[in-house]
Amino acid sequence: MTDAPHGASPADHDPADLPDAELLAAHVAGDTEAFAVLVRRHRDRLWAVALRTLGDPDDAADALQDALVSAYRGAASYRAQAAVTTWLHRIVVNACLDLARRRQARPTRPLADDPAADDPADPHDRFAERETAREVLDALRTLPAEQAAAVVLVDIEGHRVDEAAEILGVAAGTVKSRCARGRARLAVLLAHLSTTGNLSAAGTVPSPAHARSEEVERP
């Protein structure tokens, strides 16, 4: 990975064409711009994960900034066993879960209007889409952060379970279990948004006490 694209006709090379691993290698080798290129390439998806895991734009920005600075400094530790995106996601998710734990110790922030949902950043966004996104965000915010992260990675961002497991640093079964419980809760909260939503018969709102938890992670 040290030779390929910058040998032959370097003048043609747009950094946007370089693979992630080469950008990271260039960063580690002292290139001053490579990391910024890498960040610009992936920051929307990383932002989506942070925003939806934490449910709060300010928290998400804090976590994403911490994570990217940490990744910048720790890039020398990256090895090619994992994809660069997996590595980046892992650092971002860790920062989010850390921040969520710290938030837990404090009074819950009121569910203020979400400025991100009102932000007409994408002119193609339609009102209904934004409303749906906002309701999903509010619902995700009620989940334990670990569950939210699993649901965000698998159900929203479309990662495979094994990828999510690698990002979260847990077993695949744990990811499935978190997804299942997170979905069960979301199904209740978001039933009115889905056409087949009818939970009156099934009745029971899942309670954390019921969960047959195999994972005891929180101290």
Added chain:
Amino acid sequence: MTAGDARRAGVGSGHPDLDTLAELQEGLLARDEQRRVRRHVATCAACSDALGTLEATQALLAALPPVTVPDDVAARLDAALAEVRTSEPAPVLGAATVVPAPARRRWWRSSGLASGAAAAAVVLFVTAVVANAALRAPHRHPATSPGATPAPTPSAAATFAATSSGRNYTAATLAADVPVLLGASAAAAPSAPNRTTDTGGQTSGSGPSLSARAPAPPAVPAPEALMRPQRLVDCVAALTGRPAGAVTPLAADLGSFQGKPAAVIVLPTANRPALVDVWVVGRGCNASDQEFIYFLRTTRPG
């Protein structure tokens, strides 16, 4: 629905609850329970609907429009990275720090690109050779020889004391923990800081606990099962890109980081005597996978 149905479904309220149905979807139920729940759902319209709602919820989540970073957040991220770039010009440790300054340009556009690219390539090559050498070196498979004493290779001689405080570190408090870590380590080996000879897989010297800041059990030798000294040496070699034993940690402590088992390793910052690098890695950190969790560069106390 009869009482028998409800009991067979495994739930007192008469129907499997949503958690159970969601676990059914994920294939998480034990075979017997799975069979019971499936049989119930097949004859229960309400539970079929509930399963449909779970599927609809997944579809709803999958259909969410992608989001883009708001401009203000993007600007903030750029500023933060620009700041860390100017305050820490070299993101790397070890070999790669020898990259000459001119190579730190935008090598894909600058007119001196060829030489810059060549320098970068050479440095990466050197790093790769070191990493390869570390991988090929003997005694790199602790799992296959758990009781073996490492043969006296140069690297094996350079092990060091690790404490095992069990302390839970966090990103927020890590910088404040550094003086405690270094203090504990220095007291453990006052005459030859952090270079205690270790041939039997045990750390010598029993450092004081980290209880200066928080109640914690006294530091004890690191349990073999958690992190063997040789593995710690390999881990440090991998983190620094230097040969095993070339960099001696100032401190190493087994505990947890934000609730997960971790090792906190404090290393001198290459060419920056006033700084230390604090690496937080998984306890499985070894030559080929550092299990990187967190990194902090901070001022060296004292």
